Amino acid sequence: MNRDRITRTHDRSDRKGSGGSSAGASGGSRRTPTGTGEFTAPEPVVPALPPVEAFGDLDMPAPLLAALVAEGVTEPFPIQAATLPNALAGRDVLGRGRTGSGKTLAFGLALLARTAGRRADARRPLALVLVPTRELAQQVTDALAPYARSLKLRTASVVGGVSLSRQAAALRDGADVVVATPGRLSDLVGRGDCRLDRVTVTVLDEADQMADMGFLPQVTELLDLVRPDGQRMLFSATLDREVDQLVQRYLHDPVVHSVDPAAGAVTTMEHHVLYVEGADKYATTTEIAAREGRVIMFLHTRHSVDRLTAHLLGSGVRAAALHSGKSQPQRTRTLERFRSGDITVLVATNVAARGIHVDHLDLVVNVDPPADHKDYLHRGGRTARAGESGQVVTLVLPDQRREVARLMADAGITPHTARVRSGEAELSRITGARAPSGVPVAGAAPSTERSAKGAPGPHRRRGSKPPQGRRSHAGTATAEARAAAAQRRANRAG
Secondary structure, three states: OOOOOOOOOOOOHHHOOOOOOOHHHHOOOOOOEOOOOEEOOOOOOOOOOOOOOOHHHOOOOHHHHHHHHHOOOOOOOHHHHHHHHHHHOOOOEEEEOOOOOOHHHHHHHHHHHHHOOOOOEOOEOOEEEEOOOHHHHHHHHHHHHHHHHHOOOOEEEEOOOOOHHHHHHHHHOOOOEEEEOHHHHHHHHHOOOOOOOOOOEEEEEOHHHHHHOOOHHHHHHHHOOOOOOOEEEEEEOOOEHHHHHHHHHHOOOOEEEEOOOOOOOOOOEEEEEEEOOHHHHHHHHHHHHOOOOOEEEEOOOHHHHHHHHHHHHHHOOOEEEEOOOOOHHHHHHHHHHHHHOOOOEEEEOHHHOOOOOOOOOOEEEEOOOOOOHHHHHHHHOOOOOOOOOEEEEEEEOHHHHHHHHHHHHHHOOOOEEEEOOOOOHHHHHHHOOOOOOOOOOOOOOHHHOOOOOOOOOOOOOOOOOOOOOOOOHHHHHHHHHHHHHHHHHHHHHO
């Protein structure tokens, strides 16, 4: 297979232009709005190739097939079976699927196979994967690493929060495949450290989140710099109107494959809405966190994440915080500790809602309900991945009931509901909750960690009081631990 040749049924060099103006250029594709704010994916003009049943049925280099066997990847997931024949043939691909559906290898194997045998010049990569977050960039880079090595392709991860000069050096050495967040790649392009004019395969992963995060201007600027006759693959969990702009402007007669229905519902995932009272919410959360096994807990703000983490540590639960206020090395170390089981509770903002894969994670808890149904689906996507089972639990206060009911309806989910209190059997039955040990975890309380810029927190002499008007995390955690314990005793007595 000549992988330097870009297979095309029409010349697409005139598709660089204003978004929307080229809607008709894709051969009469039809899009109509749906009731959930999404658009209907276009129907391809040229019929798609049929799915395959095995990786061996695909026209891929022998080293790549051997690497799949070595990694224990024996059967393609549905999105891989459907899209790989077309992606390997050079077709543009529009794939819709929740995280955990196998889409990284769906685009990654095709990208690597079509890049094999070529060699990048300094600062001029051959293939590009754009992702919204540092965590997803690292996950994609790690997932593709053994397959890239089998083909002797060099990869580079280009994200914020780490040394820009080191990334520039990797590009200067000749990275064949670049996995990047839009902001950092734009910086390197602006500095002259990277040129995209030789990129023939471009992937947009989690395109809807890039739109939600305001990255579309940077994404379109970068896409305008890659070869106009190159192959583009766009993968997204939802097909919102912003994603429609990218499809119309940059994808030519794409092969469309959707793993999930609009709601992204997964049959192996259970959804629970637990009604709690405000005074009992912390105690309930603590008992769920103390369960046997790992759990991710989502909250809205960095402050609330740090506060709950300190409380859990003070209650004897091995927890760690993950949010944008942490440096990239801190975030990477925290995820490694969570994956290894060194910590059992990851307390996070939406920074962890996408791009984090943890094997055998069976519980996600929305301590704070998400802002909308898309956030709900992406948070829940941390569990029940790759056919495994899992639960998503949302704690709901009385004044949040109507909002959460609307959110569930928008997501197309009918959850199990129950009114629970800490210390009760029903809470344990649903979540595995149990009373924490009450013995504080030694060491890494958030108040003792260094900030994202490396500066230590305010220093106090031993025995001195915190500054007036402020409470330390440790003091807050101790007080809340006492309050939670008192609430549990009251619930049992009642």
